[in-house]
Amino acid sequence: MENTKGCTLFYFASYHKTFDVPEEWLGSERHVHLDLGDVYELAEIYVNGQSAGIVWKPPFRADISSFLKPGNNQLKIEVMNLWINRLSGDMKLPEHKRFTRSNIKSDYSTYYSPAEPWHEETSGLLGPVRLLSSLQVLVNSDKRKGTR
Template sequence: MGVIWTAPWRVEIPAGLLQRQNKLVIEVANLWPNRLIGDQQLPNDGPANGKWPEWLIKGQPRTSKRYTFTSFNPYNKNAKLLSSGLMGPVTIQKN
């Protein structure tokens, strides 16, 4: 149906789809600061002392299971998470 990332937070659903039995799947992405805060819960395997980590140089999997990679992170593991995601009510409306 589309990607929604800004107001008015709506997507058009063709009328024909509403007349059949269909399954609506909604995928929600988190905010980048929340992902950085989440990764702070795991060991740091990024750049250190001005050098790239060995796993990166050798093209190997990460050692920490972090999702993000950044050379600067202003957040710590105790930072407050930002409101993110699908916040109700979520409705399907006929026009």
């Protein structure tokens, strides 16, 4: 999945993908998880137009079984950016084009030495993104008779 806008987004990025699900992946004893790999910092997952949840800590994984249908499915992932990146991006723009109104100025010396200007932190959907299909297995926890 790629961000097709080809630019840095300082609010959120939206990733879209169409994929096919085999019928044998679906059923009461099956689970399908969407594993996003590495995400910075949080993401909301939509499957076939419905929110399937928000992931905000490792593992960035959600059970999407109940949102899937056999055949063609639509996936949308919205990844939120860090506020520091929004502020850093704004500082590079002329004041009249900035998104935020902040008391943080282009003079970095208050927070960083002049040799270290603010820079964007790693952010976004880094992946790899994978669909994981599994079969539910029930383990019997009853103690066997006559054993201790």
